[in-house]
Amino acid sequence: MDATRREALASLAGMSGVAAFSFGAYCQTADPTTPITTVKPAAAPVASLAAFDATKGEYVLPPLPYKSDELEPVIDKATMELHHGKHHAAYVAGANRALKELAGIRDGGDAGLVRHWARELSFHLGGHVNHTLFWNMMAPAGKGGGGEPTGALIAAIRRDFGSFDKFVAHFKANALQVEGGGWGWLVLDTLSKRLVLIQMESQQDRFIAGAVPILGVDVWEHAYYLKYQNKRSEYVDAFMKVVNWRFCEQLFDAAVA
Numbered sequence: 085m086d087a088t089r090r091e092a093l094a095s096l097a098g099m100s101g102v103a104a105f106s107f108g109a110y111c112q113t114a115d116p117t118t119p120i121t122t123v124k125p126a127a128a129p130v131a132s133l134a135a136f137d138a139t140k141g142e143y144v145l146p147p148l149p150y151k152s153d154e155l156e157p158v159i160d161k162a163t164m165e166l167h168h169g170k171h172h173a174a175y176v177a178g179a180n181r182a183l184k185e186l187a188g189i190r191d192g193g194d195a196g197l198v199r200h201w202a203r204e205l206s207f208h209l210g211g212h213v214n215h216t217l218f219w220n221m222m223a224p225a226g227k228g229g230g231g232e233p234t235g236a237l238i239a240a241i242r243r244d245f246g247s248f249d250k251f252v253a254h255f256k257a258n259a260l261q262v263e264g265g266g267w268g269w270l271v272l273d274t275l276s277k278r279l280v281l282i283q284m285e286s287q288q289d290r291f292i293a294g295a296v297p298i299l300g301v302d303v304w305e306h307a308y309y310l311k312y313q314n315k316r317s318e319y320v321d322a323f324m325k326v327v328n329w330r331f332c333e334q335l336f337d338a339a340v341a
């Protein structure tokens with residue numbers, strides 16, 4: 085792993101509140117006695133993970149790793165521009181605001197407001213992390229989007245879900261059944277070092293501490309309503325055509341390295 089990629093993924097792990105490099109050296113295949121061989125990861129658009137300006141000490145909106153119309157027809161240009169330029173930008177602003185307010189409390193402000201601003205920070209920083217990951221977990225069809233995972237990730241998916249098809253069916257059902265706005269996530273659980281599918285309500289609720297995100301789908305209505313209206317299932321079906329598995333493989337490889 086080159087230094088740039090390691091730095092970017094380490095930064096991402098820190099952003100997510102997880103320690104992507106703290107896991108064991110390997111995870112296991114369907115035969116629990118046989119370690120998965122970590123494959124050499126493919127290049128990923130890690131430059132677009134620039135979501136924090138260390139000089140200013142502020143979160144920033146990272147650019148999309150593709151043009152806003154490049155995910156069409158799966159995700160339309162108008163949705164991408166609103167989602168990234170308005171919704172994601174609002175999470176960035178909200179996270180920075182919450183941090184400032186909490187700093188103000190430490191400098192003598194009303195300590196009774198800690199709970200409020202802690203909740204605001206969790207929601208907005210959660211939204212910033214989720215969306216930063218989400219943009220990179222997609223790629224235009226034919227330019228890295230779609231298909232199936234390879235290497236250690238597909239081995240782990242087969243071990244933990246039985247087959248790729250069973251995983252996809254479970255992933256879709258999981259996303260469809262998120263109540264209200266939220267996310268469907270494939271994550272690596274740090275205790276078992278196994279993949280599990282979990283739901284997230286809002287931008288942070290129901291997530292598991294330490295879980296490493298591998299693939300997530302945004303099922304807030306703002307992610308799909310312009311094109312799909314109430315047909316979340318059609319959106320999730322289409323989403324699978326633009327999954328950037330190479331990026332997901334990098335997250336997984338880093339988590340189990």
Ligand SMILES: [Fe+2]
Nearest residue numbers: 171302304307
């Ligand atoms: Fe969203």
